[in-house]
Amino acid sequence: MTSTTLTSTRSPTDAQRAVVDAADALFSEHGIGPVSTEDVARRAGLDPSAVVAAYPTQHDLVVAVLQRWHAAWTAALERIAAEAEDPRDEVLAVFDHLERCFAADDWRGCAFINLHAELGRQDPEIAELAREHVRQVEQHLTQVCSRAGLPAHVAQTIVLLVEGARVDSAVQRSPQAARTARLGAAMLMAVYEADHSA
Known part of the structure; x- marks a missing residue:
């Protein structure tokens, strides 16, 4: 650890x-x-x-970059939570935030994904920081989904949509991944709501 x-x-x-x-x-x-x-x-x-x-050391610098990214991501989630009146809107707003990130001229992908891909096999500490970041994002979204009356497995799927969008945006150099993932999240929540109501 x-x-x-x-x-x-x-x-x-x-x-x-x-x-x-x-x-x-x-x-x-x-x-x-x-x-x-x-x-x-x-x-x-x-x-x-x-x-x-x-x-x-280079390791110290990489850690500092990851800490910066995590702080920015945490601040974004806190801002979204403060602005959203409904937890389902809060979930969807995460993808709106991602779309803005992906549309930026300097977007080259998520540092956690990029740096883990480059260093994760040889530097266990960097690999663990990347895993911990994903765990914290999943924990946050699980709490949001719980407030929306959605089960944990829905939050886990939404996390996959978030991470998949981050990867696809870097490969495609397009914000479209965020829009597609947002639609997927909305459909997932709507399907679960319909099944639960029935």
Whole structure:
């Protein structure tokens, strides 16, 4: 089990923010392998020594990028929960959020999926962070579905729609995956509601 968590225990410095911003962009564009400390420093507008001081190893930097992605995803779920009046609308709003993400010019796929694909076999800690992220998303959606009167297996299916949309959007370079997944989630909830009412 990893000793690193998805939530950073310290507030990042300005230099750390700049380094993580740069690394996140470069990893999305090129993968981890081709990206050097000098590349990150150049993108961040810092000296390479400042990058190493902020994150001594590539592993530390990858963890920081994943923590940033998890924090952004958690904030989005909290915003959606605050804005939605009905839990079923809350479920569908997750896919609306994904569509906006997928439509962004700099979208190259989910960092958890990309970094797990590249490092997951050789770095158990990165693999575990990716699994924990998915577990937390599933836990959140299970709670939302429970408030909507939907069983846990519906939430598990919706998580698969979320993750499948993230993968497809990276391959197709299109937000269509979010719209299709949203329709699938709406149909699933409607079918269960009809069966339950009957």
